[in-house]
Amino acid sequence: MATPTSTAPHAVRSPHTLGALAERFGLGLRGDPATPVTGVATLARAAAGQLAFLANPRYRAELMATGAEAVVLREEDAGECPVACLVARDPYSAFARIAALFDPTPAxxxxxxxxxxVAADARVDPAAEIGPFVSIGARSVIEAGAVVGPGCVIGEDCTVGADSRLVARVTLVTRVRLGARVLVHPGAVLGADGFGLAMEQGRWLKVPQLGGVVVGDxxxxxxxxTIDRGALDDTVLGEDVRLDNQIQIAHNVVIGAHSALAGCSAVAGSAKIGRYCLIGGSAGVLGHLELADRVTITAMSLVTHSIREPGEYSSGTPIQDNRSWRRNAARFKHLDTLARRINAATKDPT
Amino acid sequence: MATPTSTAPHAVRSPHTLGALAERFGLGLRGDPATPVTGVATLARAAAGQLAFLANPRYRAELMATGAEAVVLREEDAGECPVACLVARDPYSAFARIAALFDPTPAxxxxxxxxxxVAADARVDPAAEIGPFVSIGARSVIEAGAVVGPGCVIGEDCTVGADSRLVARVTLVTRVRLGARVLVHPGAVLGADGFGLAMEQGRWLKVPQLGGVVVGDxxxxxxxxTIDRGALDDTVLGEDVRLDNQIQIAHNVVIGAHSALAGCSAVAGSAKIGRYCLIGGSAGVLGHLELADRVTITAMSLVTHSIREPGEYSSGTPIQDNRSWRRNAARFKHLDTLARRINAATKDPT
Amino acid sequence: MATPTSTAPHAVRSPHTLGALAERFGLGLRGDPATPVTGVATLARAAAGQLAFLANPRYRAELMATGAEAVVLREEDAGECPVACLVARDPYSAFARIAALFDPTPAxxxxxxxxxxVAADARVDPAAEIGPFVSIGARSVIEAGAVVGPGCVIGEDCTVGADSRLVARVTLVTRVRLGARVLVHPGAVLGADGFGLAMEQGRWLKVPQLGGVVVGDxxxxxxxxTIDRGALDDTVLGEDVRLDNQIQIAHNVVIGAHSALAGCSAVAGSAKIGRYCLIGGSAGVLGHLELADRVTITAMSLVTHSIREPGEYSSGTPIQDNRSWRRNAARFKHLDTLARRINAATKDPT
Structure with a gap:
């Protein structure tokens, strides 16, 4: 019979003090270094023993009323802080590092x-964890420290790099190579057939998808x-690429290092996205296009041509009450005619 | 050896008569109360013994030609009905309740x-059903009458409330608490890490996601x-919230009771949606926004600012033949210039 | 101990020569018929022994520099080809057929x-393959040559037709009938409840979903x-329909033969799509609409009314730098007013 255990992730796991945290992460400290920190929370909800943070100025009002034991914040906010504080140049990053100490995810x-x-010729490192109901296909390799959680399916010729984690119910179909420290959340499917079809005498002919998927560290x-495998070459993610939920990456897409894509975005076949790009939620990139480094696409925009210059790009129309929108949208249908009339009236020749 | 069994859900499961149905659901009856009802179907397809319904006036023509044994309809349509009928104030609801009697989903x-x-310290009620290939993690609780279907993964510190049903291959990652009578369809993932990242010296730093997910009755x-768990606080769905397929709910979103979201819609982090809201298919709500109660967003609209008043809201442009659309879309790129020229010509100062 | 095996799909599997390929697929040949072909690759990457193809004229420059052993191309490109070639009327189709010879997907x-x-009254053909962690429900049938890969869940009253392949972790919930040679990729969910709800006294009432899903050969x-099952009648895909990843097909949708839908598109309830339609990525079709045969919808367009004529249709606005877009989008909010002013100024009565 198990003894009752606290399930709250904010509860004590190991003894941390303000002084130890300040030293470990190179932070300034105002307050008693011996003060224990038992967990982390938001400014609004933190209670005694808990550490909160202030990064966004619009939460400054919450600082005044916080019940936190201490707050991570910038130098310029320290004066107003009613409790102890840890002073950081970047409070959000500092807080993230401290919060990781309280993350109960099991090792x-x-x-x-x-x-x-597990296939006879698959290779699983003795220091890897393979969960229940996992299947691992021929010639696949699971490296040291990797976790393959419950219900994952690893097909043939795949690699899960050292210290990578497939949380649960992840599928690597075939020829998928994950680098080190890759984190894959449940339900993700890497290495399914790309959507390659040729129309032949009125029927679709499937084009075999013989490439793989390569995911950087x-x-x-x-x-x-979902990340489809390439038709002949591979689909490639550079290192430190971050994909949110329900994103579709088609075959032969290449995404440069450190780019981040928000939920429900989609990148069509053979598109090439640069480094440090940010793609907003539900945005789309058409096939065979190229995006330069440091391009930002706002939510639900559709990229229909290559973008050569860094910067922010958008499409769509603003949201309005439906009645106003209907009137304006009806006019959009005749915008060219309208423009011609204006041009005629104002003698513009275009 | 099993004896042959009818697999059609429309076939007899238990003996119902028009009279018994009228009494049970408080409906008017025109016809012989002893008439047996063996199943339900559409007006167009119903055959002898089957019950159909008429709720939408545009199907009135089908009423005339129906082969149904009887029809559920409004008082004002009863006169035209060529067969027996059950008279309801709300025929669609009445029909839904009757149809449930013919639903073959096993208890x-x-x-x-x-x-x-099942983890040693998980607690599974003896009146719960746990299917094949299910894994249940430490400290999780499955209450009475709950069904955890084949291939589900329940992580640590989760609760599946009484009479809830996880159909199959559902993942509750960690700290997910489902209320009573919650229905979760296959492939849904609740409680995965929210998409929390900080950029630090040119690399992404992961922000631990220490909150959970709370789903109402x-x-x-x-x-x-997918419904991500919160960063520090929880992601919360009020009671009777209805989410269609392939919806993305980001961390710390709060959705008020009785709201319904259609397929492929997405709500970004920390957005707060009111009660009785309706979000159309493929629509999006940006992060940190608030929607009042009873806000309706039409399909594929993007909400880019908070909405304080109930009502219907839209963005986008109407669909047209591609040739017309191209001409109009090209003009949109210069709409501001066009507007300035009009304003100059008509002496409007804005 | 397994002997080392090449895992590259492009490597020799069986001996093919240019002459044998030309004869088998009815292609012209310029070069030595005895030349062995050991794999396939792109023009840019192909090496000795490998076959490449040229279908799109914009890759003609790569033809000049190719390291391929031979190239599949059109008659008019043969003159410029620096290596051996196979001449085809449709090089892409011909290449697809040849590439299939090098596909390592196991039989x-x-x-x-x-x-x-497997349920006692399910029927699995002896010539079918059922993988690990598969569950098959009552009265379901798996026909000869079908593959049900690891982790699939087949509910009750389903059929998987001859030579169909469920790659892995596919769910057929209930009353799903797949024809012959259907290919379903991981994570797909067919036959979940359609999203049927009635509002009754301030609460949602679930409408039972008693239909099924029928998928053609x-x-x-x-x-x-995801493809939901019908409310009363079935959701239906005609033969040779091709759905990319993360598509949502709602209950009672009907899709005509040979139509293809790109990733993340969504079709709402009871919509009827014709034959040979092409739906672009992230596009949407509202409920109860009809699309004629041979309608093409461009990416991220929303179909809001039925389309009776074949052709290409679009909605949305072009992508621009955010600054320009903001100015134009702001004007869109007042487009009707603008149009009225123009009309007044130019005496147009509309």
Missing amino acids: PRAGVHPSAV DCEIGANT | PRAGVHPSAV DCEIGANT | PRAGVHPSAV DCEIGANT
């Missing part, structure tokens, strides 16, 4: 669950995101 | 499938829908 | 994995795509 438990089905792949 | 079969892997979560 | 291995859970269903 890998080396070993293969007895229910797992430190990438994160969201829940139910 | 829960209490017990844990021998293949399931009577919610429904569609196939392959 | 079905007849038999039921010992971990699979030779269809392909992408990863994480």
Whole structure:
């Protein structure tokens, strides 16, 4: 019989003090270094023992009323802080590092669950964790420290790099190579057939998808995101690429290092996205296009031509009450005619 | 050897008569109360013994030609009905209640499938059904009457409330609490990491996601829908919230009771949606916004600012033949210039 | 101990020569018929022994520099080809057929994995392959040559037709009938409840979903795509329909033969799409609409009314730098007023 255990992630896991945190992360400290920190929380909800943070100025009002034991904040906000504080140049990053100390995600438990089905010629490092109901296909390799969670399916000729984590129910179909420290959330499917079809005498002919998927170190792949394998060459994610949930990456797409895509965005076949790009939620990029480095696409915009210059790009119309929108949208249908009339009236020749 | 069984859900499961249905659901009856009803169908397809319904006036022509044994309809349509009828104030609701009698979904079969892997300190009610290939993590609780279907993964510190049903292959990652009578369809992922990142010296730093997900009573979560857990506080769905398939709910979103979201819609982090809201298919709501109660967003609209008043809101442009659309879209790129020229010509100062 | 095996799909699997390929697929040949072909690759990457293809004229420059052993191309490009060539009327189709010879996807291995859970009254053909962790429900039928990959869940009253392949982790919920040679990618969910709700006294009432899903021969269903079952009648895909990843098909939708839908598109309830339609990525079709045969919808367009004529249709606005877009979008909000002013100024009465 298990003894009752606190399930709250904010509860004490190990003894941390303000002084130890300040030293470990190179932060300034105003307050008693011996003060214990038992967890983290928002300014609005933090209670005694808990650490909060202030990064966005619009939460400054909450600072005044906080019940936190201490707050991570910038030098310029320290004066107004009613409780102890840890002073950081970048409070959000500092807080993220401290919060990681309180993350209850269990460390890998080396070993293969007895229910797992592993091909004879697959190679699983003894320091990897393979969960229940996992199947691993021929010639696949699971490296040291990797976690393959419950219900994952690893097909043939795949690699899960060292310290990577497939949380649960992830599928690597075939020829998928993950680098080190890659995190893949449940339901993600990597390496399914690209959508390659030729029309032949009135019927679709399937084009075999013989490439693979290569995912660089430190990438994160969201829940139910899909990354198809290439037709001949591979689909490629550079290092430190971050994909949110329900993203669709088609075959032969290449995404440069450190780019981040928000939920429900989609990139069509053979598009090439640069480094440090930011793609907003539900945005789309058509096939065979190229985006330069440091291009930002706002939510639900559709990229229909290559973008050569860094910067922010958008499409769409603003949201309005439906009645106003209907009137304006009806006019859009005749915008060219309208423009011609204006041009005629104002003698513009275009 | 099993005896042959009819697989049609429309076939007799238990004996119902028009009279018994009228009494049970408080409906008027025109026809012989002893008439047996063996199933339900559309007006166009119903045959002898089957019950159909008329709610939308545009199907009135089908009423005339129906082969149904009887029809559920409004008082004002009863006169035209060529067959027996059950008279209801709301025929669609009445029909839904009757149709439920013919739903062949099996009742829960209490017990844990021998293949399931249940943590020693998880608690499964004896009146719950746990299917094959299910794994249940530490400290999780499955209440009475709940069904956890084949291939589901329940992580640590989760609760599946009484009479809830996880159809199959559902993942509750960690700290997910479902209320009573929650229905979750296959492929849904609740409680995955929110997409929290900080940029630090040219690399992404992951922000730990220490919150959970709370889902109220009577919610429904569609196939392959994803609901991330909160960063510090929880992501929250009020009671009776209805999510269609492939919806993305980001961390710390709050959705008020009785709201319904259609397929492929997406709500970004920390947005707060009111009660009785309706979000159309493929629509989006940006992060940190608030929607008042009873706001309707039409399909594929993007909400870019908070909405304080109930009502219907839209963005986008109407669909046209591609040739016309191209001409109009090209003009949109210069709409501001066009407007300035008009204003100059008509002496408007804005 | 397994002997080292090449994992490259482009490597020799069986001996093919240019002459044999030309004869088998009815192609012209310029070069030595005895030349062996060991794999396929792109013009840019192909090496000795490998076959490439040229279909799109914009890759003609790559033809000059190719390291391929031989190239599949059109008669008019043969003169410029620096290496041997196979001449085809449609080089892309011809290449697809040749590439299939080098596809390492294993053939079905007849038999039921010992971990699979199969209902007593389900019927699995001895020539079908059932993978690990598969569950098959009451009265379901798996026909000869079909593959049900790891982690699939087949509910009650389903059929998987001859030579169909469910790659892995596919769910057929209930009353789903797949024809012959249907290919379903991981994470797809067919036959979940349609999103049927009635509002009754301030609460949602679920409308039972008693129909099924019927999928014609030779269809392909992408990863994480969802197809709901019908409310009373079935949801229907005609033969040779091709769905990319993350598509949402709502209840009672009917899609005509040979139509293809790109990733993340969505079709709402009871919409009827014709034959040979092409729906672009992230596009949407509202409920109860009809699309004629041979209608093309461009990416991220929303179909808001039925379309009776074949042709290409679009909505949305072009992408621009954010600054320009903001100015134009602001004007859109007043487009009707603007139009009225123009009309007044130019004496147009509308």
